[in-house]
Amino acid sequence: MNCTRLSTVHLHPVGRSAVLAEVADAAEALDLATWARSARVAAVEVVPAARTVLFDGVDDPVALAARLRGWRPSGELPAGDRVEVPVVYDGPDLAFVAEAWGTDRDGVVARHAAVEYVAAFCGFAPGFSYLSGLPPELAVPRLESPRARVPAGSVGLAGGWCGVYPTASPGGWRLLGRTDATLWDPERDRPALLPPGTRVVFVPR
Incomplete structure (x- = not known):
């Protein structure tokens, strides 16, 4: 299969048995992956990422491309399980985020806890989920120099992501x-x- 352009998906062959679908953003990637699983497309693994979905274990890439023509972005968030994560807000970057958001520490806690996030995809480490939903105006930059060690359970922000x-x-x-x-x-x-x-x-705890 050569590179194929669908109405909203750009498909790339990856080796002999995988296809990478490129879409507009993380929301579309999650939407496509959710749809593909419910439609039982012929792939062993369906793995969403920030702007792509990997279909691995594909016997017939041409048939897969034809099947994906039936997908259109729903524009809706998936109705997945709802998980509450307890947080003690005492992180070292609270003051930085408060200044960036034009508020105080209590304001950061209130705004961060008011959002219902959606796990868009996993990566970086087993169990690390990139959580979407933070309003664009609350995006914050990463540290200029990464910390050598971040404790397990740390809740953080990078750009528009929470994790x-x-x-x-x-x-x-x-x-x-x-x-x-x-x-x-x-x-x-x-x-x-x-x-x-x-x-x-x-x-908040």
């Missing part, structure tokens, strides 16, 4: 607080607490 570090690791996100929720547990039936499509609300 929770599932394990201790280096990182450059602006840290607002911490949670004791377990983001990744391979012993659970569903290892990731916040898989794509999950609706997420942060609850």
Whole structure:
């Protein structure tokens, strides 16, 4: 299969048995992935990302391209599970975010906790979900120099994304607080607490 242009999807062959679908943004990527799973497209794995969806284990890429012509962006958020994540707001970047948002620390907590986020895709580390939903005017830049170690459970912002570090690791996100929720547990039936499509609300503690 050569590179194929659909009405809203740009398809790229990846090796012998995978196809990468390029769309407009993370919302469309999640929408396409959700639709593809419900439509049972012929792929072993369907993996959304920031602006793409990877279809892996595809026996017939041409047939897949024809199948994807039936998709149109719904413009609606997926009706996934709703998970409340308790947060202690004592992060080292609260003052920076407060200044960027033109408010105080209590204002940051109120605004951050008022949003219902949606897990758009997972990446960076097992259990790390990129959460969309932050209003564009509240986007904040990453640190100029990443921290060598961010504690597990840290809740942070980077650009228009929100995320929770599932394990201790280096990182450059602006840290607002911490949670004791377990983001990744391979012993659970569903290892990731916040898989794509999950609706997420942060609850101040």
